[in-house]
Amino acid sequence: MSRLSLARIGAIVRREYAFRVKNKWFLITTFGLPLLMVALSIAPAWLASRKPGGESTLSVGVVAAASLRDVDVPGLIVGDSLGISARMTDEDPSAGTDRLAADLEASEFDAFLVLGDTVARGGEAVLLSRSAVSDVRRRALRSAVRSVVTASRLQDAGLPADQVSRALRAPTTGLSVERIGQGGVAHQDVLAGIAIALCFVLYMMFIIYGQVIVRGVLEEKTSDIVEVLISSVRPSELMLGKVVGIEAVSLTQIGIWAVTIGLLSLYGLSGAAVAFSEAGIDIGGFSVPILKIGAAFLVFFVLGFTLYASCFAAVGALVGDDQQAQQMNFPVMLLIIVPFVLAFSGVNTPDAGWLAAASLFPFFSPILMVVRITTGVAAAWEVVTSLVLVVLTTLGVVWIAGRIYRVGILMKGKRPTLPEMIRWVRYG
Amino acid sequence: MQDAAIQLTGVSKTFGSTTAVRDLDLAVPKGSIYGLLGPNGAGKTTTIRMILDILGPDGGTVEVLGRRIDDELRTRIGYLPEERGLYQRMKVIDQLVFLAVLKGVPRAEARRRAAAWLERVDLADRAEAQLEELSKGMQQKVQFVGTILHDPEILILDEPFSGLDPINVDLLKRLVLERHEEGTTILFSTHMIEDAEQLCDRVCMIAGARKVLDGRVSEVKASTGRRDVILRFEGDPSFLDDAGFRGELERHGEYLEAKLSDHADPRDILRRAIMAGVQVELFEVREPTLREIFLERAGSKGLEVEPGGSAAAAGPAGRVR
Numbered sequence: 001m002s003r004l005s006l007a008r009i010g011a012i013v014r015r016e017y018a019f020r021v022k023n024k025w026f027l028i029t030t031f032g033l034p035l036l037m038v039a040l041s042i043a044p045a046w047l048a049s050r051k052p053g054g055e056s057t058l059s060v061g062v063v064a065a066a067s068l069r070d071v072d073v074p075g076l077i078v079g080d081s082l083g084i085s086a087r088m089t090d091e092d093p094s095a096g097t098d099r100l101a102a103d104l105e106a107s108e109f110d111a112f113l114v115l116g117d118t119v120a121r122g123g124e125a126v127l128l129s130r131s132a133v134s135d136v137r138r139r140a141l142r143s144a145v146r147s148v149v150t151a152s153r154l155q156d157a158g159l160p161a162d163q164v165s166r167a168l169r170a171p172t173t174g175l176s177v178e179r180i181g182q183g184g185v186a187h188q189d190v191l192a193g194i195a196i197a198l199c200f201v202l203y204m205m206f207i208i209y210g211q212v213i214v215r216g217v218l219e220e221k222t223s224d225i226v227e228v229l230i231s232s233v234r235p236s237e238l239m240l241g242k243v244v245g246i247e248a249v250s251l252t253q254i255g256i257w258a259v260t261i262g263l264l265s266l267y268g269l270s271g272a273a274v275a276f277s278e279a280g281i282d283i284g285g286f287s288v289p290i291l292k293i294g295a296a297f298l299v300f301f302v303l304g305f306t307l308y309a310s311c312f313a314a315v316g317a318l319v320g321d322d323q324q325a326q327q328m329n330f331p332v333m334l335l336i337i338v339p340f341v342l343a344f345s346g347v348n349t350p351d352a353g354w355l356a357a358a359s360l361f362p363f364f365s366p367i368l369m370v371v372r373i374t375t376g377v378a379a380a381w382e383v384v385t386s387l388v389l390v391v392l393t394t395l396g397v398v399w400i401a402g403r404i405y406r407v408g409i410l411m412k413g414k415r416p417t418l419p420e421m422i423r424w425v426r427y428g
Numbered sequence: 429m430q431d432a433a434i435q436l437t438g439v440s441k442t443f444g445s446t447t448a449v450r451d452l453d454l455a456v457p458k459g460s461i462y463g464l465l466g467p468n469g470a471g472k473t474t475t476i477r478m479i480l481d482i483l484g485p486d487g488g489t490v491e492v493l494g495r496r497i498d499d500e501l502r503t504r505i506g507y508l509p510e511e512r513g514l515y516q517r518m519k520v521i522d523q524l525v526f527l528a529v530l531k532g533v534p535r536a537e538a539r540r541r542a543a544a545w546l547e548r549v550d551l552a553d554r555a556e557a558q559l560e561e562l563s564k565g566m567q568q569k570v571q572f573v574g575t576i577l578h579d580p581e582i583l584i585l586d587e588p589f590s591g592l593d594p595i596n597v598d599l600l601k602r603l604v605l606e607r608h609e610e611g612t613t614i615l616f617s618t619h620m621i622e623d624a625e626q627l628c629d630r631v632c633m634i635a636g637a638r639k640v641l642d643g644r645v646s647e648v649k650a651s652t653g654r655r656d657v658i659l660r661f662e663g664d665p666s667f668l669d670d671a672g673f674r675g676e677l678e679r680h681g682e683y684l685e686a687k688l689s690d691h692a693d694p695r696d697i698l699r700r701a702i703m704a705g706v707q708v709e710l711f712e713v714r715e716p717t718l719r720e721i722f723l724e725r726a727g728s729k730g731l732e733v734e735p736g737g738s739a740a741a742a743g744p745a746g747r748v749r
Contacts, residue, residue: 005499011529019518224511228574231480231507232530234499410482 004240008233012241013248020212020249029208030253034260037200057083058137060127061109063091063100065117071151072165073115077144082137086113093117100128113141120152188375192347195374198297199347201254202367203340206304207333209250210312214325216242217316217409226409235406239317240398243309250305258294289376296373299387304366307394308336314401317408318416339364343371350375360386362393400425432491433458433582433613434479439488441474448474450637451488456615456630461608463624463631464617465722471637472617473510476586479615480507492582503532506580510587510617512571514559520546521555524574531578538577545573549599565596572600576607583607585616589623601627621719631718635726649715656720657694657713660685663706683709 020026062073074086091103093116104112111129119125125145127133133141147168154164220226229238311332319325339358346355350372359368359378365386372378407424408416416424434456441449449471456462464472477483478490481497492501514523521542528538546552549569554562559570568591576583585604589597604627608614618624624631631648633641641648660683668677668686678685688697694713701708716724 007532008530011526015518015522015526018522019515219515223513223516224509225513225515227482227509227511228507228513228527229530230482231505231509232502232527 004234004237009237009241009244012233012238013245016216016242016245017248020246021252025212026249026253030256033201033204033253034257037197037204040200056110057085058110058133059108060084060086060141061089061091061104061107061112062086063089063093063112063114065093065115065119067117067120068115068148068152070155070161071148072161073113073144073148075165076147076151076168077113078140078169082140084137084140097126097128104128104130113145115145115148119145120149120156122149191375192350194293195347195350195371196344198293198370198374199340199343199367201257202297202301202304202370203336205250205254205301206308206336206366209246209305210308210329210332210336213242213246213309213312214316214319214329216246217313217405218319218322218325221317221409222321230410235409236402238409239310239313239402239405243306243313243398247302247305247309251302254301293374296383297370300366300370300390303387303390303394307363307366307390307397308332310394310398310401311335314404314408317405318421335363336367339367343367347371347375350377356382360389362386362389365390431458432456433460433493434615435489435491435494436475436479437489437491439475439478439485439490441471441478441483441486447637449478449485449634452634452639454632454639454642456613458613459608459611460630461604461614461628462616463628464615464634465619465621465624465631465641465718466617466634467619470634472619472634473586475634476507476584476615476617479584480505503578504581506531506575506578506583508571508575508583508585508588510590512567514567514571514574516560517558519556520551520559520562520570523559524570524577527574528577531580533578541577542573545577546570549573549603565592568592569596569599572603576603581612583612583614583616585614587618588616589618589620621717621722625718633718633722633726635722640725641721645718648718648721652716652721652724654716655694655713656716657688657697658685658710659688659697659701659708660710661701661706661708664704665706667700667704667706685710 060077064071064073074088077084077086089107089109089112091100091112093100093114095103100112100114110131111127111133114126114128116123116125125148127138127141151161151164151168154167155161220229226238233241312329315325315328315332319328342355342358342364346352346358346368349355355368355372356377358364359372360382369378369383369386373383403425404421432455434454436452436454439449439452439454440447452471452475454475464475466472474483478485479492479497481490481502490497492505495501518526521539524542524545525535525538528542529535533541543552543555546555549572551562551566551569551573554566559567562570568588572588575585583604588600588604592600601623604614604616616624616627625645628645630644631641632639643651660680662683665677665684665686668688676687678687694711698708698711701711
């Protein structure tokens, strides 16, 4: 294989870069993506923190067995902020569900919290409700039931009822988990938040720019620009130039974001801090290994981009129109979507063995390794192994995609079959 | 041939069950204007793609300037494809510079030449326009300029005049002839035989994947050893039948035109026409046109492929470089 010409690749890179950076889509994504991200990271916390939107208050009637009559159940339900109010009723829990349901219909309550005789011994409490009860409210009521059981047991042991309820009505406190690592103590939740944010950026960039590449290749192919180009450059040079040029565009975009966040944090207004404090997470006073995370992100971004973009370039070369592109896109998209989904569950259990294994699969590494490195659980050998695997896979994929590309790019008409594609790769 | 710019020997190409080119020998001498003629689907574009190494032949050899094509040779060739190949949303000047840089012209020099050429083809004021804002004729001129900016030794033009208005056809023909005078070897394909007749000093005609004619235009014409008599007249054509002439009779407005081949002394025909009392509008003795020779050689078979579209549309089942 003779040498590729850097001058020609450079000319392709330059054209792609200049054309795309001047394009209005560059502006839209540069400013739109951070807005979308901030919205997506803040919205759930914001929704959860405010009184359930549109939900009316929930008035709960407590139906307690005689053995629990001494416990101040309404006082143990901490639900003011969730719009829950509770009062004792005279209903008998042993009356049966049908009877209680009829009484509930007739009463002014929205729900009955039924605490039968067995509850104190580990039996199940029942919430009988006219309408659906939101997750946060269910959680509040569940913890109230636990307090009731505790209170009942303490009272049985001889503690006075008023002392028990005072003790159990202690203010709720949070739990902040701090990991000890090379970079000192870092806040687990902050690291998880950063990991998810980085994952999101990787995912969006891979998917969006993947489509940019498919479209770009398709445009050249359907307008026969490729005929002119191929009479001047080799197909592999064209593909590489395209991938590198568009990669440079995406790196420019990331550079703009990094500088913006840097400038904001100079004024003590780090975008991340804003997002996290809105989400109820305190970032103050914890050191985040920014350099390590930044380096991991950049390296895996560049490798992952090259890997997926080459696949997308091959897809663009194989298809004849947008519709075919949609179908052929999907397998490549899956390689990005699957690790993204895994990252979301993985970020809560970064130590999990399955996450470690998945992060070594080269097509998943770019996203999952960033999660594991950011949360500080990736061992050095794992990082090195995954880097080697990703680099080798990327080289292999670039080579295979190049072969598919150079045949596909000049082909018109029907989509090739898999055996045909394999033949191109072997004999191309 | 010693000084062939392009030499094809026994070249074949099939796409699936379709044979696009069969056992083609072709030699384009340096400095010539060579016409590759044939109806649509005859294999012209496939031949050109094989010369440019866009497609690899299934059999035979293709040599350009005495050797197999390589990166260095590619910079010495200019190619104008049949389908226009330019970016719709890119400035004209940027587009031209891009194409020239790919051919190895330094960027600043490319920009200078592009500006000068746009001036020559009356597009200087559109240099900063997006290509899609230009008319089809203008786009074609831009494409042509992009083909010659790197000053190629060989110019390969695939159907350069199709879809252009007469004024721009004339302009492009002038530019092509100008390159020819400067010594550039020019190979162009066309299904408009008259274009080739006007411009070329050599032609190769292919039909149904086979070569049916090849050589100097003058030799090809002389080789038929035939002259046609054209008689255009107004009046009763029956005198022709009486004289036993057989030939084509076509209506041209109020006139009838008879084309009579080799039958008799042209003077005899003219005398009979005058005696029959028809009004003679035109009387001409001439060599057959390339079109007539082509139709004669290729027969109706040559034209049957006409609606079939480009054979390359079947997709390259074989190898590409």
